Amino acid sequence: MSTVWEKLKELDAYPKPLEDFRIKTFQGGAVTILSTVIMLALFISELSDYLTPNLTEELFVDTSRSNKLRINLDIEFPKVACSYLSIDAMDSSGEQHSQIEHSIFKRRLDADGKPILGDAPVKTEVLGDSSIGKMPAGAAGAENTTTKDKDHHQDGEIKNVNDTALAKPQCGSCYGAETSHLKCCNTCEEVQEAYRLKGWAVKDLSLIEQCAGQAEEMKAIFNEGCQIYGYMEVNRVSGSFHIAPGKSFTLNHVHVHDVQPYSSSQFNMTHNIRSLTFGENIPGKTNPIDGMDGVATVESTMFQYYLKIVPFTYEKKKEIILSNQFSTTRHQKAVGSYSGESGMPGVFFQYEISPIMIKYSEKSKSFGHFAVSVCAIIGGVFTVAGLIDSTIYKWAKLFKKLELGKLG
CATH class of the missing domain: 1.10.287 (Helix Hairpins)
Incomplete structure (x- = not known):
């Protein structure tokens, strides 16, 4: 056994010198x-x-067209009240999306851009639910395809409240806009709806008895701001959505915003995009227009954002996240009769979905x-340190010999 140990010692590649011969x-x-x-x-x-x-990338054709596209947004409008802003979503053909699942809220802001205390956010509709199949003969249409702010009132003149009395307390007057389906107008909204169905514009809401209690609300239209936030899920096809003043509806298959009793030139659509994303949020992912400000230098400004969306999947261990990244281009212009440009004030987002998908995989x-x-x-x-130590030691000995005159 001792012979085996002796032979094993001979294979030692790391001989140890005696302590007496070590120099520190x-x-x-x-x-x-x-x-x-x-x-x-x-x-x-x-x-x-x-x-x-490691993060690897792959490109392939997107085959997930049947899925929904989730749009997350958080936008502030400091110059227009919530009651006069509406949001609409349409596909690439211009038809409004149907069966949209959404959870979008409006929060009132004061003149300083802070939430009004004691006022809870209100869930809002995404699509205008008022549709007009045919305009009455002789009634003028909208000024353009997206705005209706001129006076198209013909007959049914509104008289002073003092000269007009309700025939019955339970059936308010529609001020000449009665139809076979709408004979009584007991609220201000019903009067406005009756005039909208006739294709007329209301000159002065203060002359309508049902609207007498809304005087303060009308004054706040331009003294408040609005924060619109939440999400909506639309069909996974190219399309657009916009936020604009007035109530939206469809008139002879044309999308219209009714801003009466105001003019579209009175609305300042200055805004701040706090966040805009498509799909699930991924930690660390930056978005190109988060925090972007759109400042209207003149009234009645139209902001247009063109978005190119590239879908991607993110595989993390056994979890697969489907999301999107996008690039954007922004344009803005003054619209209205005085500018010669068509359109209406508002913030418009037009997005196009790429047919190519990116796959990110963590390995x-x-x-x-x-x-x-x-x-x-x-x-x-360790090896390099040993060489450095050996070199320093040899040079130190050499200098010491030079000092003692023993060199050579």
């Missing part, structure tokens, strides 16, 4: 401390790299690769 120097201690710090720093760096997964590094790297760090630093 100040320079050697300094090199040891420095090399230890370097090894520790490199080890931490390698460990961090090992724990951070972790192997432990073997990590172990090899750690061994290389320790061995390499």
